[in-house]
Amino acid sequence: MNPTTIHVKQQKDNLVLVPSRVVFYEQMQLVETFDDQSECHMLFFYKQKYLTAVRTTRLKIHSYVARAFKEGTVYESQHPFLQALVETNAPLQKISYPQLKKKIARPYSRQEQAKILTFFESFIPKKQLFQDMKSLFYQYRREGNMSGAYRVIRVMRDFAPNNRFVKEMANDLSYRKLANLYLEQSHTLMERDPLFKEACTSFEDHQRLLEKEGRWIEASSRQLSHFYNQPTPESYQSYRASLSRHFDCDSRTFILEQMSQAIPSFQPVTEDLFQHYVANENVMGVARLYTERELQLNEEQLNQVEVLLERNRFDETPDNLLPFMKRLTAQHPEQTRALLDAFIIRLLETMELEQVHDSLMSFTKKSSLMRKVERMNEIREDLDCMQELGELYYGFQQLEKSIECFQMEMELKPSTPEPLRWLSKVYADKQMMDESKAYQQLCVDVQKWA
16 A cells, blocks of 8 residues: 655666655655665655655754654654655655755745755755845845745744844844734734744634645644544544545555554444445454454444455454454354354364364354364374264365375274275265275275175
8 A cells, every 4th residue: 555665866876765754744744764775865845745855864953853753743654644745746856955945946935945944954054054044034125025024034033043143133123013913913914924824723724724725635634633632523524524535445444543543432433444344355354343342243234244254254364363253253143153153164274173172162152063173172082983083074074184084994994884985975075086986996895895
């Protein structure tokens, strides 16, 4: 489902990177990756749009990136958010710092350009970054755009709060009125300053803004965090609708699994995850969820599980399903009788008889097949019971093991025709007609000599 490698074009050899995690912080998304030499490369995104990749050895403690990993929302490499971020921006290309400044000059305001430059504090000399921000400030000043100039100063103040130039400009009387508007959180000001608006607006308005700007991955991340903080049926239904719009079935299942682990007591998530597992014929997922969450299946859900198991025929490693089958058959003994028989047969195909017997000991309800397994375990080393053991194996369609028992019985009792008659029958079932006829003739001969 998720990318195991990310390809980034550069001047010489292209980079092949393995993603580690992604962080969402304010308008930035940062993907941490590693190359085949275990060197770290950061992929920078702003409002879901890819900027560039930078190789790094360490982060400055108080840098924007370090703060992002400390305060932002982090997802591991397999998360669909990371996949969506990379796929919607492919192909990716690594560019130089001068190229980056040209790239961001076209689609973004000077305030946003200044904000983007702060991302690179650990990779570009701070003095260089500061001078470039200062240049953006003066461009606004030359145009007489005092509001725009002050917006850049606010970015610079976060970046270098102790710088003398920043302090002087921030306290300049010509900006006093604008500063007061920020304190008042003026509606007019919010329309001029999108970064300030995002920081101050309500959750609902922020979501509408992100959707309007096509930033649906950011919107999904924020909505997920909001749900974790307020896990109500209403917030879940809203997020569920968003998942259906933007993510495929596998991605939705992954996110539901994460939600279920985070809030195991929230029943609507568990029920939706159950339906996803059934729809995807994920037997182990159904078994794990049913056992760990102690689900109570209604009639419809039980029918769905029956159909799923009948179709799957326990092709998964059946011993992993023991807790599931134990609980399922205990809760629904009548409805699951045929399933239990099929499960026991499958266990005998994949496990030794003694293991099967020990595994079934903890089942509260004993079926006829279970009692046969108990009898088989009792006589498995009794040479006087090889004929009976072979017939029991045959009843479970364990043809090879039944042959072993009948051959041993034949060797122990060479004048008895019964094991020969059974060997002829078993080989006929295996469509090995030459062997079947040979044992049939031996049986006739033994009967003549008797």
